[in-house]
Amino acid sequence: MLEVSNLTASYGGASILNGISLEVRNDQVVALLGRNGAGKSTTMKSIMGLVRQKSGSVKYDGVEVMGRESYLICRTGLGYVPEDRRVFTDLTVEENLEVGRRDARDDAPVWTIERLYELFPNLKERRRNLGKQLSGGEQQMLTIARTLMGNPKTILLDEPSEGIAPVIVEQMARVIAQLKSEGLSILLSEQNLHFARLVCDRACIIEKGQVRYDGTFADLDANPDISSQYLAV
Amino acid sequence: MSFYFAQLLTGLANASSLFLISCGLSIIFGVTRIVNFAHGSFYMIGAYVAYSTITTLDFGILGFWGGVIFASIVVGLVGLLVEVTILRRIYHAPELFQLVATFGLVLIIQDLTLAIWGPQDYLGPRAPGLDRAVRIFGEPIPEYDLALIVIGPLVLAAIWVLFHRTRWGVLVRAATQDREMIGALGVNQAWLFSAAFMLGAFLAGLGGALQVPRESVNLQMDLSVIGQAFVVVVIGGMGSVTGAFVAAVLISVLNAFAVLLFPQISLVLPFLVMAVVLIVRPYGLFGKPGSGHGPAAEPEQPMRLMSKGEAGLLAVFVALLALSPLFAANYTMVLLIDLLVATLFAVSLHFLMGVGGMVSFGHAAYFGLGAYAAALGVKFLGLGMIPAMILGPIAGGLGALLFGWFCVRLSGVYLAMLTLAAAQILWGVTFQWQEFTGGDDGILGVWPASWAKSNQAYFYVAFVLCLGGIWLLQRVAHSPFGYTLRGGRDSAIRAEAIGINLKRHQWMGFTLAGAVAGLAGVVFAFSKGSVFPDTLAISKSVDGLVMVLLGGIHSLAGPILGAGVFVLIEDWVTKLEFWRFIFGVIILVVVLAAPDGVAGGVSRLRGLFSRRTKDGEAAQ
The missing domain is CATH 1.10.3470 (ABC transporter involved in vitamin B12 uptake, BtuC)
Structure with a gap:
């Protein structure tokens, strides 16, 4: 279980997170919703140890990981899929997957390259291609597959539907559903409420670096003013 | 065949x-x-x-x-x-x-x-x-x-x-x-x-x-x-x-x-x-621009004008310096002239790096150009001290104008490497072109005019020129042109988005820094009476970097302090056997222990001290 409490973070002089608290229980998919600049990506980067100026607590399975280097945080079973994909463009698809490869864990689903090719058939066709030769959707698949190669228990998935074709968004939704059924827990950041509702168990809405709502989608629908206040554009 | x-x-x-x-x-x-x-x-x-x-x-x-x-x-x-x-x-x-x-x-x-x-x-x-x-x-x-x-x-x-x-x-x-x-x-x-x-x-x-x-x-x-x-x-x-x-x-x-x-x-x-x-190909034949990913850097603090107290302190120091020929020994005068030259050189490099945001690994090029221009003026044209001195900043400025045009097209490490290459080209030319530059033997007989022959008199020449150069750069740093450079340093994209032709401003800043380094070069040449290729060598460029680093890059007073500390350490250390070793260790200690330089160390100490006294007052 991932427990974040009172997380703050800043870039340079500007404070982005002002005390975020949320939790992702095992086998749950939690949507992290909010407008552009609300602090969704920074929340994920701070959990992963990629933002240096921060305070608060991040516990994973009861162990404090705050302040650890990001490679150690990853090795506790947390996988991170960045919003801007950060595919290694000069490496082939297969080499990208190799970078993510880590030993299997007892407590998490085990992925092999073959299993990932079943999940993302496009990647198999393009396994000898360089990262920069892929389309946006393929890069998005690659970045998820690369993180899965580390056999994580929980993944932080930053805006997987951003900037890709609608048909691939549907495929993403299926993939997320399958990951959930495999027993992965997921924190999914989204601007697209429709997409989030499709795949998530709970919603967590943040604005200006603070959590404004944390509960079910049913409760959220019962209070339309919440989504209009924090999500409507 | x-x-x-x-x-x-x-x-x-x-x-x-x-x-x-x-x-x-x-x-x-x-x-x-x-x-x-x-x-x-x-x-x-x-x-x-x-x-x-x-x-x-x-x-x-x-x-x-x-x-x-x-x-x-x-x-x-x-x-x-x-x-x-x-x-x-x-x-x-x-x-x-x-x-x-x-x-x-x-x-x-x-x-x-x-x-x-x-x-x-x-x-x-x-x-x-x-x-x-x-x-x-x-x-x-x-x-x-x-x-x-x-x-x-x-x-x-x-x-x-x-x-x-x-x-x-x-x-x-x-x-x-x-x-x-x-x-x-x-x-x-x-x-x-x-x-x-x-x-x-x-x-x-x-x-x-x-x-x-x-x-x-x-x-x-x-x-x-x-x-x-x-x-x-x-x-x-x-x-x-x-x-x-x-x-x-x-x-x-x-x-x-x-x-x-x-x-x-x-x-x-x-x-x-x-x-x-x-x-x-600005990034080389097979190179690519580095990825933009990485931890965000701390934004630079705005540069402040000096407080009244600091200005007073500076005035006292300058006055002491101005009166020093009355009481200082001959050797001290030589050291003070070195100090003035080093300070001007460091300030010009700091202007380029701290204000302009362009890290130069080859700033000695313009120092050396100034020194050689003056020396060649004396040797081939038979110029007197003053006309030869005028040649210095012009040569430094022209050199920077030429190389700067290439350099400002790049940024970061690439820019730094190109400045190094520029300095090495000039070093190679002076070293090889025996007939013109004297090669390794240098150019001798670059002495000041008869009225400035004594160390005391030449000290005043150096005093006026170096303080003038420093004053000029400080003024420019606080002028609209200086704001533009600093804006470009902090965010090139934003500066260009509000209509600033950043490359041109950087080019101008590069040229100005080169001209002032050239001025430092001429003062140096006449103080030593000779010029050798090592005035443009890598180690000279690194001297400047060490001074800026010692002083801390974030303040305008930094290079002045840094040059002072550098000259004193150099004067002491070079008398010892294995001075390079000692100097290298000092550099490493500074880099590892005091990354914000001596100036930063002083202000930290001061912060500590003022907190102590406040605590003391509170206790009473």
Whole structure:
């Protein structure tokens, strides 16, 4: 279980997170919703140890990981899929997957390259291609597959539907559903409420670096003013 | 025809040597983003260790190649030691810190080598079994050259296999592109960096060891090779091993033929090729702009005008300085003139770096241009002191105008490397062009006018010119032009988005900094009465960087303090034996312990002190 409490973070002089608290229980998919600049990506980067100026607590399975280097945080079973994909463009698809490869864990689903090719058939066709030769959707698949190669228990998935074709968004939704059924827990950041509702168990809405709502989608629908206040554009 | 073929083979053999020296530098930069000045020192250690091993264990062919491999491994281990103890701590520091730290290592290794092997040159043995020449189309070609022609591509192939067929290599290539991301994927960067650094050092050692049969082993090997290695890496694209190979072949083969037309071109040609390549491909033949990912840097604090108290303190200090000829001894006057020159030089470099955001590794070029312009004016035109002095800043400014045009097209490390190359071109010209510049013998007899002959009188000349130059740059830093430069430094994109032609402003700033450095150069030339090529050498540029670093880059007072501390330390340390070692250690301590410089250290102390007194008052 991932427990974040009172997380703050800043870039340079500007404070982005002002005390975020949320939790992702095992086998749950939690949507992290909010407008552009609300602090969704920074929340994920701070959990992963990629933002240096921060305070608060991040516990994973009861162990404090705050302040650890990001490679150690990853090795506790947390996988991170960045919003801007950060595919290694000069490496082939297969080499990208190799970078993510880590030993299997007892407590998490085990992925092999073959299993990932079943999940993302496009990647198999393009396994000898360089990262920069892929389309946006393929890069998005690659970045998820690369993180899965580390056999994580929980993944932080930053805006997987951003900037890709609608048909691939549907495929993403299926993939997320399958990951959930495999027993992965997921924190999914989204601007697209429709997409989030499709795949998530709970919603967590943040604005200006603070959590404004944390509960079910049913409760959220019962209070339309919440989504209009924090999500409507 | 056969003669040209022989020339080509010589070029290819040189290319192999050059590639071996450079590829490790490129790997190290690619992974760690550190511009490793000590790479030449690793090369030198490789040569010395190989020389000692081969001559001690006289086992023929086996002994020779065993010695070469042994030396490479020793250097690899030295590299590992350096990475773990020093560089690991400064990966997040700005380029300036890394460069100065590795230059500290250069100094330390120089003196350690001197202590172990002594000052004499060693002529290495020929490689057993490869010590003759074979005739190809009637021309004699040394067998060892042919061996090198084979070894270069073999090493390239080995590196290629390592990088493409092993997990380690794939991780290294991924790290070259996005270090942060591989960390988030669970890869321990520290281990990866250590291994990459060790490999780079190993290759430098190999390059040095293989050079033993070709040239003498001496204490100048390190800096003479580092300039060339930088050029190869920049032309090839920083981080690209294939690029390093292509660049090494390009330079060496061009050189092999160009020397037939212009025998003196060797020292300059690599830098000319580099300038041409960078105009066409700013990131080198196989290079790419670095990824924008990384931790966000702290924004610069706005520069404040001095408070009344500080201004008063400064006024008292200047007044004391102005009156010093009345009571100071002759030797102190010489030291004070040095201090003024160093301060002006440091302030001009700080203007470029701190205000303009352009890190220069070759600022001595403009200092030296000023000094040489004045000296040449005296020598060939018979100018007096004042007219010759006017030539200095003009020459420095014109030089900066020319090189700045290329440099401002790039940013970050690339810009820094190009400034270094510019300085090396000028150094090469002054060194080679014996008839005009006097070469190594320099230009003598650059004395002040008769009224300024005494140290006291010349001190006032230096006082007026240097303080005038400093005042000018401080004014400019606080003028709208200074705001523009600082805006561009903090965010180039935003500055351009509000309609500023940033490149042009940077170019102007570059030129101004060059002109003021030229002014420092003329004051220097007349104070010493002579000019030598070392006024434009790498070590002079690094002196300036150390001063800026000592003072701390974030304040306008920094370079003044830094120059003061530098001159005093230099005056004290250079009297000692093994002063390079001591100086190198001081540099490392400053970089590791006081990353915000002496000025920052003072203000921290002051913060501590004022908190203490407040606590004390509160207690009462």
